Amino acid sequence: MQEGEKLSERSGTLADDPFSGRHPTSHERLTGLPWDASYHDGPAPWDIGQPQPAIVRLASEGGFAGAVLDAGCGTGENALHVASLGLSVLGVEVAETALAIAREKAGDRGIEVEFAAADAFRLERLGRRFETVLDCGLFHTFDGDERPGYVASLASVTERDGTLYVLCFSDDGPGTGPHPVSREELRAAFSPSNGWNVAAIEPDRVQTRYHDDDGAPAWFATIKRI
Numbered sequence: 001m002q003e004g005e006k007l008s009e010r011s012g013t014l015a016d017d018p019f020s021g022r023h024p025t026s027h028e029r030l031t032g033l034p035w036d037a038s039y040h041d042g043p044a045p046w047d048i049g050q051p052q053p054a055i056v057r058l059a060s061e062g063g064f065a066g067a068v069l070d071a072g073c074g075t076g077e078n079a080l081h082v083a084s085l086g087l088s089v090l091g092v093e094v095a096e097t098a099l100a101i102a103r104e105k106a107g108d109r110g111i112e113v114e115f116a117a118a119d120a121f122r123l124e125r126l127g128r129r130f131e132t133v134l135d136c137g138l139f140h141t142f143d144g145d146e147r148p149g150y151v152a153s154l155a156s157v158t159e160r161d162g163t164l165y166v167l168c169f170s171d172d173g174p175g176t177g178p179h180p181v182s183r184e185e186l187r188a189a190f191s192p193s194n195g196w197n198v199a200a201i202e203p204d205r206v207q208t209r210y211h212d213d214d215g216a217p218a219w220f221a222t223i224k225r226i
């Protein structure tokens with residue numbers, strides 16, 4: 001999509017409604033572009049072409065069990081990594097371009113994994129439940145007023161006693177990424193009142209294409225469904 005080109009002016013490669021009937025997220029309203037546009041001109045800033053080191057470490061420690069959902073899977077590196085270990089993984093996205101890239105990688109690498117278009121605010125429509133849910137870089141894109149709906153959607157597909165992992169930019173600088181989140185915000189979003197227990201929030205790092213090798217400060221939250 002060219003600079004300055006508005007969603008309403010675009011026709012052809014995107015469907016007439018680039019949001020496929022869903023409500024645009026705060027990020028999309030801010031930028032004036034659907035998430036899919038992030039994938040049109042080469043890799044997106046977060047698309048590092050490999051799984052996040054924090055997710056590789058988690059997987060090596062046996063953090064993934066049962067059916068796994070990767071919410072906002074992008075071009076699929078984390079989902080592909082977990083699936084390559086033999087787990088059943090579904091990655092969901094609103095960006096069809098990212099899904100196409102993810103499916104192509106899966107084919108090229110011979111990894112059995114599922115990628116599907118789905119809105120993270122409407123996960124109950126999947127009609128499935130997962131023992132492990134991964135959010136790598138999605139939660140932090142949502143404004144405070146979007147979080148309750150997203151968290152309820154996550155709850156609708158997470159098995160009781162299942163585990164949600166959230167890797168997000170933290171506000172514990174220096175070098176914070178966009179949309180940094182505080183520990184308090186994570187604790188406010190996930191609580192027993194809405195079906196969750198925060199088991200741990202640990203400092204970690206998120207790699208991006210624009211930070212140096214050490215990446216940006218992050219929180220790695222382990223959250224249990226009750």
Ligand SMILES: C[S@@+](CC[C@H](N)C(=O)[O-])C[C@H]1O[C@@H](n2cnc3c(N)ncnc32)[C@H](O)[C@@H]1O
Binds near residue numbers: 025120
């Ligand atoms: C910062 S990127 C992270 C992508 C991927 N998890 C990674 O680590 O590379 C956030 C992703 O969430 C997707 N996304 C945003 N809103 C979504 C929604 N409502 N439902 C599903 N995916 C969404 C975006 O298209 C984007 O690919």
